[in-house]
Amino acid sequence: MVAASQQACIVGIGQTEFSKASGRSEQQLAAEAVLRACQDAGVDPKSIDGMTTFSLDNSDEVDIMRSLGCEEIKYTTRLPQGGAASVATIVHAKNAVESGICDTFLIFRAMNERSQYRFGQPHFNISPDAHSSTFMEWCFPFGAQTPAAWEALSCGPYLNKYGVTSEDLGRIAVTFRKAAATNPASWFYEKPITLDDHQNSRWIVEPTLRLLDCCQESDGGVAIIITRADKAKDLMQMPVRILGAEYSMLFNHEIISDFYAGDLIRNENSEIVADRLEASTGIAPKDTNVAMIYDNFTPQILRQLEGFKYCGIGEAKDYVKDGHLELDGKTPLSPNGGLMGEGYIHGMNNITEGVRQVRGQAANQIENANTAFIASGVAGAIIGK
Numbered sequence: 001m002v003a004a005s006q007q008a009c010i011v012g013i014g015q016t017e018f019s020k021a022s023g024r025s026e027q028q029l030a031a032e033a034v035l036r037a038c039q040d041a042g043v044d045p046k047s048i049d050g051m052t053t054f055s056l057d058n059s060d061e062v063d064i065m066r067s068l069g070c071e072e073i074k075y076t077t078r079l080p081q082g083g084a085a086s087v088a089t090i091v092h093a094k095n096a097v098e099s100g101i102c103d104t105f106l107i108f109r110a111m112n113e114r115s116q117y118r119f120g121q122p123h124f125n126i127s128p129d130a131h132s133s134t135f136m137e138w139c140f141p142f143g144a145q146t147p148a149a150w151e152a153l154s155c156g157p158y159l160n161k162y163g164v165t166s167e168d169l170g171r172i173a174v175t176f177r178k179a180a181a182t183n184p185a186s187w188f189y190e191k192p193i194t195l196d197d198h199q200n201s202r203w204i205v206e207p208t209l210r211l212l213d214c215c216q217e218s219d220g221g222v223a224i225i226i227t228r229a230d231k232a233k234d235l236m237q238m239p240v241r242i243l244g245a246e247y248s249m250l251f252n253h254e255i256i257s258d259f260y261a262g263d264l265i266r267n268e269n270s271e272i273v274a275d276r277l278e279a280s281t282g283i284a285p286k287d288t289n290v291a292m293i294y295d296n297f298t299p300q301i302l303r304q305l306e307g308f309k310y311c312g313i314g315e316a317k318d319y320v321k322d323g324h325l326e327l328d329g330k331t332p333l334s335p336n337g338g339l340m341g342e343g344y345i346h347g348m349n350n351i352t353e354g355v356r357q358v359r360g361q362a363a364n365q366i367e368n369a370n371t372a373f374i375a376s377g378v379a380g381a382i383i384g385k
Contacts, residue, residue, distance in 0.1 A: 008094040009232040009239035012041025012225030013352040018343025022219035029221035030110035031067040037223035042236035050075035050102030086347030087379035093226040110221035152205040153259035155299035168317040169298040170198035180337025215339040222348035244281035245381035248272040270307025292350040294376040335364035
């Protein structure tokens with residue numbers, strides 16, 4: 001058990017605008033986001049002594065150090081698995097500062113994912129540095145060349161077994177866009193959609209995913225600063241404690257391309273994470289005040305709601321239909337609009353929104369938001385006051 005004074009806290013958050021054409025390099029976006037996070041926390045960038053990002057991030061740690069004036073890094077790592085890495089970064093940060101390896105830990109992610117390259121288009125790379133060589137080898141030869149195709153294959157058995165319709169998925173998209181419409185930082189600010197809009201959007205993978213079932217392709221950067229509670233108390237913002245952070249990657253799972261895994265109905269990774277979080281914090285994900293759940297595609301929300309035990313297996317579509325995900329519902333979901341409504345910075349902007357909610361600084365502030373659950377399938381964290 002970590003002493004209260006040694007508990008990891010999020011003390012700074014920063015992000016650029018979310019756009020479709022940033023007009024600057026990813027390195028520049030990363031540096032801007034980090035500086036904003038440092039200013040938010042009231043820490044000198046020189047004090048950063050640990051950092052992590054995704055294996056897919058094109059910014060270089062040495063160049064980040066040069067841009068910020070960091071004097072020494074004691075811990076650095078890069079995380080695989082694309083968006084699933086977003087909340088896994090919190091696991092690394094928590095362990096790094098609570099163990100005493102680092103005092104001021106930086107998480108960053110920057111991408112020109114709309115103007116420079118597009119995840120929604122086919123990309124083939126089986127080099128040792130690729131997202132995953134076996135992942136590509138199992139997908140591309142059989143014509144599954146985009147994330148939407150992988151998602152349609154992996155979620156198909158679940159959707160068929162429980163009779164999930166396109167309208168059921170559409171209600172999720174409408175929920176995200178409704179929240180985004182009242183968040184000035186979102187790309188789709190003042191642009192809500194109706195269920196008819198969803199049903200009239202073009203097919204991306206027929207008969208499973210329409211355009212409005214998919215997250216955005218965005219340019220932007222996000223950064224988060226973490227330190228221990230004894231240091232956090234003297235900084236500018238109210239510390240947001242990382243009450244628990246867990247990760248589980250099971251045999252033969254490839255996150256989005258899980259269509260060859262043994263069980264395509266249950267999200268076992270999420271179930272394990274939910275159990276571990278409740279055991280370590282005394283709080284179940286469903287008992288937090290806000291849910292920030294990774295929304296690359298609408299079916300992922302259904303499967304993660306069940307995996308993180310907000311409802312029973314096969315019950316998620318009715319859980320959504322009953323209005324529980326609304327801002328005034330039982331499980332307010334992504335009040336920023338999520339990756340579908342606000343922007344897609346690989347899930348990192350959902351973490352910053354969770355922090356804002358706990359601080360009481362969000363555009364769509366949930367009343368009495370003392371805790372928030374942030375999740376990306378294989379990883380989850382509970383943060384709070």
